[in-house]
Amino acid sequence: MSKAFVRDDGDEQEDDDPTPALPAGGKNYVTPAGYARLQAELNHLVRVERPQVVNVVSWAAGNGDRSENGDYIYGKKRLREIDRRLRFLTKRIEQAVxxxxxxxENTDQVFFGATVTVLDGDTEFTYSIVGIDEADPGRGRISWVSPLARALLKARTGDSVRVATPGGVRELEILAVEYLSLD
Structure with a gap:
């Protein structure tokens, strides 16, 4: 059988990245703070982490037998992980808007970047609508492609929106729409 049809354990898998893909034909909207974080991670990998791992691999390769050399094997694996992340970050930054x-300008309506306070039953929640790479539901930052954000988009203060959730349909009342600088 040809080597082309056999998966080697050293082969990379692009779909291992936990970050969701962009919607087909969609743009990679991102806040200025999110863009700065992507740039900082890319710079750190290129200038600090990758050169350190290359030095370790180079040193380990000089020690002789590579088949049982843990530093060499782990280093090569780590280099593949770093290179995959670098390709991912480079693509995301190139596609960033x-x-x-x-x-x-239209601050009374919910768009990308809005911080929205909603009433769900008797409980208030605050969500900021951010880019896919910035989403952190635990901090109230939801991706603009999430079902909740899609339901909130274009709504105004005082509107009620319906959101389909795994627990059933919820009705949320929009209490406030603000546009804050997100850090």
């Missing part, structure tokens, strides 16, 4: 919430 930076949207500054502070420059939003």
């Amino acid at each position: 930076v949207v500054d919430p502070a420059r939003q």
